[in-house]
Amino acid sequence: MKEKLCKRLLADENLKALALRLFDKDAEDLIQEIGLIICLKSDEELERLNEYFDFWAARTVMNMASKTGKLGKLRTRKIEAVELVDFDYEPEIDELYAEVMEILEEMYWYKKELFMTYVEAGSLSKVTSATGINRYSVWNNLKEVRDTVKAKMK
Numbered sequence: 001m002k003e004k005l006c007k008r009l010l011a012d013e014n015l016k017a018l019a020l021r022l023f024d025k026d027a028e029d030l031i032q033e034i035g036l037i038i039c040l041k042s043d044e045e046l047e048r049l050n051e052y053f054d055f056w057a058a059r060t061v062m063n064m065a066s067k068t069g070k071l072g073k074l075r076t077r078k079i080e081a082v083e084l085v086d087f088d089y090e091p092e093i094d095e096l097y098a099e100v101m102e103i104l105e106e107m108y109w110y111k112k113e114l115f116m117t118y119v120e121a122g123s124l125s126k127v128t129s130a131t132g133i134n135r136y137s138v139w140n141n142l143k144e145v146r147d148t149v150k151a152k153m154k
Helices: 002-011 013-040 043-050 053-065 091-106 109-121 124-131 135-153
Strands: none
Touching: 002 013, 002 043, 002 053, 013 053, 043 053, 053 109, 091 109, 091 135, 109 124, 109 135, 124 135
């Protein structure tokens, strides 16, 4: 399983673009750090991780590259726009994203992770089936997160 996930990690062009955008010339180091994390996990953890690996890898890249993240503390952070095919860069989206992420960081971990799972999965039904949490509970928690974010952004 470790080899399979490491190969997925190294082959993912979207993840490379994200790492490049967040960490510029040290993007390869960031991807290698994620590979080390994979190698340190048990097979049981990796089996569970396999279902939402893309989400986990992207969140880990963002967390490690943040100012308070493992690599962000060691290196100066450089953010530059990366040219992507069919990608229209809108700075307002980054500003809103940063603001939403700050609000989410203040929230209880369960609600934040449930919301991030919803963002990755794209639907309430997929979150319910992926987590095993009943639909009503997922909906209530997502509504609370949404209402909190909207209230704090005004």
